[in-house]
Amino acid sequence: MTNKQAFKEAQELIAGGVNSPVRAFKSVGSEPIFIQKAKDAYVYDIEGKKYLDFVQSYGPCIFGHADNDITNAIYEAAKNGTSYGAPTLLESELASMIIDIYPIEQIRFVNSGTEATMSAIRLARAFSKRDGLIKFDGCYHGHADMLLVNAGSGLATFNTPSSSGVSKNAVKDTYTAVYNDINSVKEQINLARKNNSDIGVIIIEPIAGNMGFIPAKKEFLQDLRKLCDEEKIVLIFDEVMSGFRAAYGGACEIYDIKPDMICFGKVIGGGLPVGAYAASKEIMQLLSPIGSVYQAGTLSGNPLAMSAGIATFKKLKKQDYKTLAAVAKELCDFMNEYAKENNISLCAKNIGSMFGFFFLDEYPNNYDEAKKSDTNKFARFHKKMLENGINLAPSTYETAFVCLSMKEEQIKEFKEAFKKAICE
Numbered sequence: 036m037t038n039k040q041a042f043k044e045a046q047e048l049i050a051g052g053v054n055s056p057v058r059a060f061k062s063v064g065s066e067p068i069f070i071q072k073a074k075d076a077y078v079y080d081i082e083g084k085k086y087l088d089f090v091q092s093y094g095p096c097i098f099g100h101a102d103n104d105i106t107n108a109i110y111e112a113a114k115n116g117t118s119y120g121a122p123t124l125l126e127s128e129l130a131s132m133i134i135d136i137y138p139i140e141q142i143r144f145v146n147s148g149t150e151a152t153m154s155a156i157r158l159a160r161a162f163s164k165r166d167g168l169i170k171f172d173g174c175y176h177g178h179a180d181m182l183l184v185n186a187g188s189g190l191a192t193f194n195t196p197s198s199s200g201v202s203k204n205a206v207k208d209t210y211t212a213v214y215n216d217i218n219s220v221k222e223q224i225n226l227a228r229k230n231n232s233d234i235g236v237i238i239i240e241p242i243a244g245n246m247g248f249i250p251a252k253k254e255f256l257q258d259l260r261k262l263c264d265e266e267k268i269v270l271i272f273d274e275v276m277s278g279f280r281a282a283y284g285g286a287c288e289i290y291d292i293k294p295d296m297i298c299f300g301k302v303i304g305g306g307l308p309v310g311a312y313a314a315s316k317e318i319m320q321l322l323s324p325i326g327s328v329y330q331a332g333t334l335s336g337n338p339l340a341m342s343a344g345i346a347t348f349k350k351l352k353k354q355d356y357k358t359l360a361a362v363a364k365e366l367c368d369f370m371n372e373y374a375k376e377n378n379i380s381l382c383a384k385n386i387g388s389m390f391g392f393f394f395l396d397e398y399p400n401n402y403d404e405a406k407k408s409d410t411n412k413f414a415r416f417h418k419k420m421l422e423n424g425i426n427l428a429p430s431t432y433e434t435a436f437v438c439l440s441m442k443e444e445q446i447k448e449f450k451e452a453f454k455k456a457i458c459e
């Protein structure tokens with residue numbers, strides 16, 4: 036079967052042919068490749084074509100695909116049953132591995148990043164006893180109702196839902212600020228106050244990966260931390276993507292800032308469905324069964340997912356992030372130099388194993404700036420890269436990832452393909 040036929044069939048059976056919208060390749064005006072299998076740095080489609088993969092399942096596969104140790108751990112766990120609805124030692128083992136590294140005392144595992152942020156916000160609202168929520172324009176925290184908002188203009192009193200089916204009431208307490216702009220946060224706090232909805236929670240991707248790759252400025256995050264302390268606002272770092280990706284200790288380590296709560300996902304599940312949220316004991320004790328905040332899950336703390344996470348952390352070393360960062364930096368340096376030499380509007384940047392590039396002269400600092408990037412150019416470039424055996428996420432607003440199975444040979448492959456794709 037060809038990719039084209041597979042997509043046609045899938046579109047009959049599954050809404051839009053995909054189980055997550057970006058996979059449909061709509062924003063690059065083309066059609067998806069269907070994956071047959073993957074190993075290390077490569078994915079193979081159902082037509083037998085091989086691609087060097089910079090999607091890495093949108094982050095989870097830090098060792099690359101089908102790592103032998105992780106695969107074996109899943110297999111061994113499955114032999115003992117796949118789900119019990121009762122606690123296991125695996126949950127405590129994985130919890131301690133994460134708590135050792137991040138500035139948190141307790142954790143709760145869920146099944147996706149969406150669940151993690153949704154539950155974290157519920158808990159943060161209970162702790163602050165305030166309903167008002169600030170998120171940043173262009174940051175993505177999964178698809179819970181209150182997070183699906185279109186930023187109104189500076190003068191707009193209330194934001195509107197960005198998805199149909201979300202009630203106006205669900206986003207009534209959600210305010211959006213501009214990334215890397217502390218004044219816009221202060222404005223929103225005041226605006227909320229006028230609307231009798233005090234801000235109790237601020238959620239941010241400290242290293243944004245869902246408006247393309249845009250890291251926060253250190254000073255901005257420091258100011259944000261200070262503001263949250265002054266206003267007694269619970270600051271949530273959504274490290275679903277950046278956790279164990281940008282650095283071993285994620286953005287908390289890179290910026291040396293302690294948020295009040297942290298959300299995890301992606302890497303901590305070693306490629307299986309996992310999310311988690313974490314905070315001090317003081318905050319976490321508000322959760323049921325001790326406290327009054329309800330949150331539950333039939334498959335939460337699933338033994339296969341926990342085993343995949345544990346196997347990941349048994350192998351993963353702090354040192355690995357130097358290796359990953361060196362590979363990502365070499366790719367970015369190469370793109371920046373090539374663009375400069377050839378008068379192409381393109382700039383690239385990385386932190387650790389995350390990297391991004393925009394068809395712009397200057398690297399953007401927020402969503403409005405990112406939106407100026409030439410999406411048609413990206414669509415053409417993406418198509419050419421795919422033809423040359425490189426799998427990039429099919430949108431200019433996604434981040435690219437390197438994995439530990441990318442070495443000299445893969446760097447060379449990327450560069451060769453880039454040179455061909457960029458000039459056509």
Ligand SMILES: *Cc1c(COP(=O)(O)O)cnc(C)c1O
Nearest residue numbers: 147148149175176177273275276
């Ligand atoms: C991927 C992602 C999510 C959502 O996680 P899912 O597992 O897809 O629900 C939330 N926040 C950030 C920063 C993400 O990158």
